[in-house]
Amino acid sequence: MKTYKNTGNIDTRSGFGAGLTELGQTNPNVVALCADLTGSLKMDEFKKNHPERFFQIGIAEANMIGIAAGMTIGGKIPFTGTFANFSTGRVYDQIRQSVAYSGKNVKICASHAGLTLGEDGATHQILEDIGMMKMLPGMTVINTCDYNQTKAATLAIAEHEGPVYLRFGRPKVANFTPEDQKFEIGKAVTLTEGNDVTIIATGHLVWEALEAAKELDEKGISAEVINIHTIKPLDETAILKSVRKTKCVVTAEEHNFLGGLGESVARTLALNHPAPQEFVATEDTFGESGEPLMLLDKYGLNAKAIAEKAEAVILRKE
């Protein structure tokens, strides 16, 4: 089984910051907007290097989204930065009308997504954002798994014409994808090849899926792990190719099962190749305060949970 080396734990938001810093130097049309969370979003370097292209909006996310939409008129590529909750739920109608329906080239960059925001608790731990964003026609939805991939995705979305939701997080997690990767929007990455079960993961749970695959391998179960960094548009070809081989699937995400990656995969399978599926996701619940790793364990979003569901779904194969 192919294994991956963690080159050192680091937060995905820092990958966003590094990507934005690079874009500042390479793309003069990139502008950044922030709603009083410059440090949390790692936008300080861009702000320092390009004060004329950095806009501090204050704690006014609705205004930030509208200003970003307006800035596209004249050719700017605005990157908005705040927590995932305030990037989506708080401003859903602004995104819907002024960005998505208006077809504006705005990049909504959202940190602190999911339970791993930790101690701040449920008010800040959005577990519904992927669902809200993927339902908007024309919106591209990306949830990256590590520092390197987040940086690569940040560079890639500047080249993509159209609205994008880029989701990443706060905790320091394994960094294991190649530093020099080319990020292809909508293209799944098959991390391990296997025959018994497909594990389709996104975001922080991709590393957990690899850890689960190792556990399963020790039990003689071969798992194919697919990193779906782009939830919309979904790489249906890669999913179907794998599930046709393994005949069952586990999806894993730091998000409610309602509206998440798992449901998108289930639709793809229902239409093309029905197969047993288990969901590693939160069960229609809010989060709570606590240490990120303890929360992931309590809500069943880690390698252990993925391995258990993999064994369960294999038993459901006909």
Add this chain to the structure above:
Amino acid sequence: MQDFVTQVRRDILRQVHQVNSGHPGGSLGCAEFFTVLYQEVMEYSTDFDMDGKNEDLFFLSNGHISPVFYSVLARSGFFPVEELSTFRKIDSRLQGHPTTHEGLPGIRIASGSLGQGMSVAIGAAHTKKMNKDSHLVYSLHGDGELQEGQNWEAILYAGSKGVDNLIATIDYNKKQIDGATDDVLPLGDLKKKFEAFDWKVLELKEGNDVEAIRKTLEEAKGLTGNNQPIVILMDTEMGNGVDFMMGTHAWHGKAPNDEQLETALAQNPETLGDY
């Protein structure tokens, strides 16, 4: 100019009548404003380009008054006047509320869900500055629309940051769907409120008079570039130009029937030719 305004009024009435829906009241009240803005004040190209570089831009925030916007855009050369007959019908570029989604020339943002246009106008104004483009950004907002909180985020921002290439106009007709703004949710002293947010306020008491509008818009243009956003509080009459539609909020979102249309059109005889 007055002929243009009268024809716009006919267009508004005929558009909403033919689909028995739409918003004639606010549209009629802003016929002079749109006419002066597009016929005299703004510099623009009818060879429409979304980026609008080196031209003035306009954003309609209270998108429900689309009939007046469509009429003036068509009669200013953005699209064929005949297309007004498709207003609110299936497969039309003239949606109930304006949108970029169907590719109608002249529209740069979707509006309809209220309170979003000022933020968009500020963003476009920022980009003009970054592009070293000295042209201006204009916007129009309903007075009732100011009840939406996002406006006050935008008003605070534009004042505090000195966005001085923006001229926002408030259609101050003091009416909204449910009645007088003073009965629904009083707006208080709008002049003092904008001034408290560091805006330059111009009061236009005759918002249905082309000369007065021209004068105020020219004055506003002269005040740009002074580190302060500009707002025009434009007193208008909802339903202006049709006697039975004036002095009431009843025609905010209601179309006239056949007989009422005939009466209304008789008060606004054909000038430039009906579509």
